[in-house]
Amino acid sequence: MFVSTANGNSVPLNAIADPQxxxxxxxxxxxxxxxxxxxxxxxxxxxxASDLNAEVQEKLKSIALPKGYRFSQGGEAEAASRSFSGLGPVVLLAIFGIFGVLVLEFGRFKETAVVAGVIPLGVLGGLIALFLTGNSLSFLALIGFVALVGIEIKNSILLVDFTTQLRKQGMGLREAIEKAGEVRFLPILLTSLTAIGGLMPLALSGSSLYSPLAWVIIGGLVSSTFLSRLVIPAMYLLVIRGEEAEAVEV
Structure with missing residues (x-):
């Protein structure tokens, strides 16, 4: 191998260097x-993947790297870290948006509180579903909780709004609550069953990415549909009965 010089001649490489x-x-x-x-x-x-990643991170801590070298997470762990970091403001914005719409619809905070009372019931069912199916609280599982809140609120509105309409028509408080529960429970049940049926193929697919989302919504709908039949009428009775008692005293 020859190298050209400044005067146009060529010299062998080993004459000016020691190639290895x-x-x-x-x-x-x-x-x-x-x-x-x-x-x-x-x-x-x-x-x-979350459990596997935690185990891998523990193993990597025991490896001594030379100065200037380091390990960093990539793939699903990195994507989840980025997603969770920006999820908090989005969830808060969604919650305030939902409460704002409810206040505009009912015009008062009392009915809004009764409607929102169904949220913990669904969250409980979603967590139980994740535990029973062995899924972790992943990013898409949290997205499932956000979607679940919207579905729960819609079902709760059907019950509370119809109860309020019956009371405006002159029906007594207890009678209106019982009538609304009888009339609206079937539409709420059918809506929930339809959503559950549509999510079952996704839940049973075994996907580590989308199955947690489906199980959260399914578990939340099962618990909120049946528990709201008891909790929402009781909350409505306690809130409005207190309001009526204050009106009588005045």
């Missing part, structure tokens, strides 16, 4: 201007 063969990476990958080597692994069917 050394192994080098065929490709240099950079991430954030840093040289990066990516190690890819896949979890076995039935193993949660």
């Amino acid at each position: 063969l050394k192994s080098t990476p065929p490709e240099i990958t950079r991430y954030g201007l840093r040289r990066t080597v990516t190690v890819v692994g896949y979890n076995e069917p039935g193993v949660l």
Whole structure:
């Protein structure tokens, strides 16, 4: 191998250098201007990626790296970290938006509080469904809780709004609550069953990504549909009865 000189002649490379063969990476990958080597692994069917990632992180802590080297998470763990970091403001905005719409619809905070009382019932069912199916509280599971709140609120509105309409027509408080529960329970039940039936294929698919979302909504709908039949009328009775008692005293 010859190298051209400034005057146009050529000299052998070994006359001006000491060439040696050394192994080098065929490709240099950079991430954030840093040289990066990516190690890819896949979890076995039935193993949660979050649990596997936690175990891998514990193993990596025992490895002593030279100065200037470090481990960093990628893939699903990195995506989940980025998603969770921006999820809080979105959830708060959704909650305030829902309460704002309810206040505009009913015009008072008391009915709004009764409607929102169904939210803990669904959250409880969603958490139980995740526990029973062995799924973790992933990013999409939290998205499922947000979607579940919207469905629950809609069912609760059907019950509370119809009760209020009956009272405006002159019906007594207890009678209106009982009548609304009888008339509106079947539409609420059918709506929930339809949603559950549509989500079952997704829940039974075994996808570590989308199954938690489906199970959260299914579990929340099951618990809120049946528990709201008892809790919402009781809350409405307590809130409005107190209001009527104050009106009588005045």
